Amino acid sequence: MKNEIFNKFSNFKDFNLSDIELYKYKVAEKINFLTIEQREEILKKANYNLFNIPSKYITIDLLTDSGTNTLSDLQLSYMMLYDESYAGSISYERFIDAAKNFCNKEFIFPVHQGRAAEKILAEILTKPGDIVISNTHFDTGFAIYKHFKATPINIPTPYYKDEKYNFKGNIDLEKLEELLKNGNVSHVVMTITNNALGGQPVELNNLKQAYEITKKYNRIFVIDGCRIAENSILYKRITNSNKSIKEIIHDYTQYCDIFYMSTKKDGIAHMGGFIATNNKELVPKIRQLVILYEGFPTYGGLSGKDMEVIAKGLEEVLDEDYLNYRINQVKFLGDLLKNIGIPIIEPVGGHAVFVNASKFIQHLKPEDYLAQSLVIELYRLGGIRSVEVGYLMYSKDAIMNLVRLAIPRRTYTYKHLEYVAYIFSLIKDNINNLKPYRVLEADELVPHFTAKLAPVS
Ligand code: F0G
Secondary structure (H helix, E strand, O other): OHHHHHOOOOOHHHOOHHHOOOOOOOOOOOOOOOOHHHHHHHHHHOOOOHHHOOHHHOOEEOOOOOOOOOOOHHHHHHHOOOOOOOOOOHHHHHHHHHHHHHHOOOEEEEEOOHHHHHHHHHHHHOOOOOEEEEOOOOHHHHHHHHHOOOEEEEOEOOOOOOOOOOOOOOEOHHHHHHHHHHOOEEEEEEEOOEOOOOOEOOOHHHHHHHHHHHHHOOOEEEEEOOOHHHHHHHHHHHHOOOOOHHHHHHHHHOOOOEEEEEOOOOOOOOOOEEEEEOOOOHHHHHHHHHHHHOOOOOOOOOOHHHHHHHHHHHHHOOOHHHHHHHHHHHHHHHHHHHHOOOOEOOOOOOOEEEEEHHHHOOOOOHHHOHHHHHHHHHHHHHOEEOEEEOHHHHHHHOOOOEEEEEOOOOOOOHHHHHHHHHHHHHHHHOHHHOOOEEEEEOOOOOHHHHOEEEEOO
16 A cells, blocks of 8 residues: 555656646755654643644644745745835735735735634624624634624535535525525625635635625625635636636626635735725725724735735736646645545545545544544654644534645645655554544634643543
């Protein structure tokens, strides 16, 4: 089994040009390899929560694709052109031009990251008791709406588990109409791609219909588009569209009142985000809270350097060579895992491979934190950091129990990904070693970030 992975390229007739890195190193960072015994000690000290492990003890960090991107030489060069003026900097002008070009909206407000946008939107759009509907909220939005005493509800497409269905990021249109008819819905958020359910793409037509239904009931429709470029290349491949990525993104963003994104993802940046709209009534409301919480609206919590990096990143992400490389690399890891019999969410989505932990670990129950148990074993055996998306993150609201292997952009090589698959093959050989865990304590709204766990002996 293990040899199959390592022999993949031994027959050069099988060599595939899409399996070569699109980039070469310019800066090198040494990776640390520890012993299993050292990692066991570290796990104990971290209370079996990988958010508590210092990154110097990690070998391959697949915790998130957010802000972990490798910058291009051009992004670094533009960073040096920064203007840190409080008001109206040149960096702001470049940022605004790039964001407008990206999402095709007139009014743009920078914020320091995605959840800052979520907090501002929650405050503007919701009141206690409101319902906020989504194809699936990601953890920060979910927690923020609860914090504002609203109720976040996830209504993914009923086909979200169907392996032959290409647009598993879609929303359930029937349920959407039912909720809009009967509930106190403040607004609808379409997460593109649908991160919590596998980084799966949303279909343009599903978005259009969801938008039209929402407008029929006169409610606000929001796109959380932090991975909309990845969504667009997946859409282009599935539908054989001839349009450019930018055109496809604009096809999507026409169907919303508000577009926001964390530029730590498809902005290929380390920090940042923005809120965008064409709705003039919303502008003063957003602007006021940006000033209160983030900073003057021409920097919104970002330095000039950040805005330069984002401006260039939003341009680079539209390059199809980049996006094809990105999607191929994620799929490469998915294929390796599939070949050695690890159940994953298929088709593989945009930014991560999601392992179906309930299917993989038959001897444990969700209440045993089975997906977290796999997360812990991946670290113990291989120094790999991943994240649980399941019972620990969402408790009873969990739709599935998954382990997400998020791939930072332009950062790891194909060999690193083969190493990840190799560690999985070791775990598979001794699957019954995976232990149940219990939570000793955790914060109420964001349990997975803070939980202390212990193995059940
Ligand atoms: N929306 C989605 C779909 C996200 O994936 C994230 C962050 C956010 C909003 C919030 O953005 O981190 O800039 O405040 N997701 C990261 C992840 C953390 O690992 O998936 P942020």
